[in-house]
Amino acid sequence: MAFTQENREKALAIVEKYPYTKSAILPLAHLAQDQDGYLSEDAMREIAEIVQVSPAEVQGTCSFYTMFKRKPVGKLLVSVCTNVTCLVLGGPEIHETLSNKYALDEDVTIEEVECLAKCDGAPCFQVNYEFIEKVSPQDAIDVVEEYKSGERVARTVSGTLTDSSLIEGPTLQKGQKGGE
Amino acid sequence: MAVSETRIITRRMNESDDNHNIDTYISLGGYEVAKRALRMNPDDIVESVKTSGLRGRGGGGFPTGMKWSFLPPDLFPRYLVINADEGEPSTFKDHMLIVRDPHQLIEGIICSAYAIKSNKAFIYLRGELALAYDRLSTALEQAKQKGFVGNDIDGSGFDLDIVIHRGAGAYICGEETALIESLEGERGMPRLRPPFPAIAGLYAKPTVVNNVETISTVPHIIDMGGDKYAELGVNKSTGTRIFSVSGHVNKPGNYEVELGITFRQLINDLAGGIRNNGKVKFFIPGGGSSQWLTGSDEHLDCPLDMDEVGTRFGVMLGSGAVMVYDQSTDPILVAWRLAKFYAHESCGKCTPCREGTGWLEKVLYRMSHGQGREIDLDMLLDVGDNISPGLNAPFSQTTICPLGPSSVSCVVSLNKFFRDEVLRRCKSSQSEAEMTGNNEEVNV
Numbered sequence: 047m048a049f050t051q052e053n054r055e056k057a058l059a060i061v062e063k064y065p066y067t068k069s070a071i072l073p074l075a076h077l078a079q080d081q082d083g084y085l086s087e088d089a090m091r092e093i094a095e096i097v098q099v100s101p102a103e104v105q106g107t108c109s110f111y112t113m114f115k116r117k118p119v120g121k122l123l124v125s126v127c128t129n130v131t132c133l134v135l136g137g138p139e140i141h142e143t144l145s146n147k148y149a150l151d152e153d154v155t156i157e158e159v160e161c162l163a164k165c166d167g168a169p170c171f172q173v174n175y176e177f178i179e180k181v182s183p184q185d186a187i188d189v190v191e192e193y194k195s196g197e198r199v200a201r202t203v204s205g206t207l208t209d210s211s212l213i214e215g216p217t218l219q220k221g222q223k224g225g226e
Numbered sequence: 227m228a229v230s231e232t233r234i235i236t237r238r239m240n241e242s243d244d245n246h247n248i249d250t251y252i253s254l255g256g257y258e259v260a261k262r263a264l265r266m267n268p269d270d271i272v273e274s275v276k277t278s279g280l281r282g283r284g285g286g287g288f289p290t291g292m293k294w295s296f297l298p299p300d301l302f303p304r305y306l307v308i309n310a311d312e313g314e315p316s317t318f319k320d321h322m323l324i325v326r327d328p329h330q331l332i333e334g335i336i337c338s339a340y341a342i343k344s345n346k347a348f349i350y351l352r353g354e355l356a357l358a359y360d361r362l363s364t365a366l367e368q369a370k371q372k373g374f375v376g377n378d379i380d381g382s383g384f385d386l387d388i389v390i391h392r393g394a395g396a397y398i399c400g401e402e403t404a405l406i407e408s409l410e411g412e413r414g415m416p417r418l419r420p421p422f423p424a425i426a427g428l429y430a431k432p433t434v435v436n437n438v439e440t441i442s443t444v445p446h447i448i449d450m451g452g453d454k455y456a457e458l459g460v461n462k463s464t465g466t467r468i469f470s471v472s473g474h475v476n477k478p479g480n481y482e483v484e485l486g487i488t489f490r491q492l493i494n495d496l497a498g499g500i501r502n503n504g505k506v507k508f509f510i511p512g513g514g515s516s517q518w519l520t521g522s523d524e525h526l527d528c529p530l531d532m533d534e535v536g537t538r539f540g541v542m543l544g545s546g547a548v549m550v551y552d553q554s555t556d557p558i559l560v561a562w563r564l565a566k567f568y569a570h571e572s573c574g575k576c577t578p579c580r581e582g583t584g585w586l587e588k589v590l591y592r593m594s595h596g597q598g599r600e601i602d603l604d605m606l607l608d609v610g611d612n613i614s615p616g617l618n619a620p621f622s623q624t625t626i627c628p629l630g631p632s633s634v635s636c637v638v639s640l641n642k643f644f645r646d647e648v649l650r651r652c653k654s655s656q657s658e659a660e661m662t663g664n665n666e667e668v669n670v
Contacts, residue, residue, distance in 0.1 A: 063389050064389070065346075065429060066410065066411075068410060068412075069391075069411045070411065072392065072393070072411065073392060075394070076392055076394070097411070099411075106413060107412060108394075110396060110413040110573075111353075111393070111395050111396050112394070112395035112396065113353045113393075113395035114395075128563070129567060130315050130316060130510075130549060130560050131315070131549055133560065134474065134555055134560070159395075160313070160315070160397060160567050161313065161314070161514075161567075162354055163313070163317060163321040163352065163354075163355065164321065165317075165318050165473075165478065165547075166318060166470070166471075166472060166478040166479045168478070174356075175354055175355075176357070177357070205353070205354070205356035205359070206356070207356070207360055
């Protein structure tokens with residue numbers, strides 16, 4: 047879909063921040079994904095028009111990055127880390143449990159990702175880029191259910207805040223001090 | 227005697243949980259150094275950073291002051307780029323620094339940009355770190371409102387604009403030239419050097435790329451004085467560093483320590499030792515790209531010295547991630563997962579890495595899942611030799627960037643420390659397959 051009027055203005059403001067317009071491709075793709083839930087071909091064409099390159103160049107750039115989903119995904123994007131620290135502390139079990147549980151659920155997309163830079167909270171995963179740490183597979187299901195029911199407020203599938211109270215980041219604070 | 231932390235860049239976050247709000251930060255003495263720095267001669271700041279012996283905290287360990295002095299003296303504009311694309315397996319220090327003390331980074335940028343006479347700075351932040359993005363954006367807005375970022379900062383005549391740029395999920399963008407490509411709106415593929423970024427980097431202009439921890443340290447160096455900072459640490463590894471300890475330890479977390487303590491002190495005294503009173507089987511001392519060390523006394527008593535670990539054991543302190551594994555861990559499985567990581571994250575530009583990482587991953591998969599063959603380990607070493615000829619440390623490479631050679635570290639370590647165990651397991655799985663007649667090609 048094309049940008050809404052409001053987002054188009056945001057997009058033009060983003061382009062202004064860079065000395066060369068092409069640099070704005072990544073932020074604009076995030077913006078488009080915030081709006082549509084994925085990065086559509088129409089959006090890539092409009093980004094191309096805004097930054098004055100060919101649509102092929104925009105697609106060329108965007109297809110390199112795993113965070114840009116060029117096909118629709120569920121409202122909740124659950125990214126489970128299975129890299130080396132989570133590997134030995136239960137990450138793969140969480141991934142398997144969630145994958146089985148939500149295999150047929152269109153609202154939830156489960157993906158396996160690389161290290162999320164939160165290994166003191168291993169095993170960890172993200173729901174729309176919000177961190178959930180030190181969980182068992184059953185806890186993980188509970189958390190996803192809380193997001194589904196609206197008990198927890200989710201970010202967009204590109205990780206943009208929808209509720210400013212989340213900035214205090216209760217889940218991230220826990221146990222993060224290190225070396226008390 | 228048990229060691230304790232030496233808090234310099236983690237001091238404020240220890241005193242308050244609310245550092246991301248500018249008022250708290252200022253009440254703890256924040257932005258005072260920036261004000262002072264803007265009254266100094268920029269070259270004196272560069273000199274001070276050189277004297278301090280500060281070395282890059284992102285992995286390379288290159289002296290920061292020297293990096294700054296490579297900028298051609300009369301070419302403008304020039305850019306300062308902050309590498310916040312923290313993606314090295316099991317490294318989580320920059321993430322913490324941004325979430326818990328974003329203003330410290332901004333103050334560091336003000337001091338550093340002023341020192342290198344740059345009026346525009348970019349922070350390339352890893353896309354997945356959504357909360358860090360929110361905190362940093364808010365902090366930047368607050369700093370702009372208070373006049374610490376913008377035109378004529380604090381009446382000094384110095385202008386600075388900072389742009390936060392979110393990445394989108396590519397480990398390779400942590401490599402400085404790939405990061406620059408990505409910032410220009412391209413696929414994140416490394417560039418051949420020369421020209422080095424200091425001569426022709428972002429938009430073909432002189433560019434300095436520094437890690438978050440490095441830049442966060444700069445205000446403290448200006449505050450203490452370079453010579454005072456250089457008194458901390460050991461040999462050419464001066465000052466303090468944050469080590470991210472994770473894995474089978476009782477208290478995983480970030481620990482800021484003076485360089486020179488031993489791995490044993492870091493693991494036992496600070497990270498609380500191994501869970502269930504276990505023993506270290508092996509540990510990875512510098513992020514996934516480093517070779518491994520084992521639980522032997524010789525390895526555990528090695529000091530955290532960026533040069534000594536390399537000359538003695540061929541490992542590196544890299545990004546400061548220390549992954550610790552107890553006796554229950556299967557080293558082949560860990561090696562496979564690391565190889566899978568590199569295969570996934572290889573950008574595909576250089577053939578040895580693009581093809582080699584894929585083969586390492588496939589063969590390690592069958593070895594770790596009970597379908598290995600006796601020749602496998604030697605075959606992996608052969609594949610590795612094509613990516614990093616000689617398999618030495620520091621590594622040689624047939625690729626543009628160090629990602630390829632990094633993927634070989636796990637194989638070299640398997641061979642060095644666990645060759646008998648690997649061969650025994652591969653032999654038994656091979657003979658089992660032959661007995662059951664199930665010895666066809668393994669499809670992975």
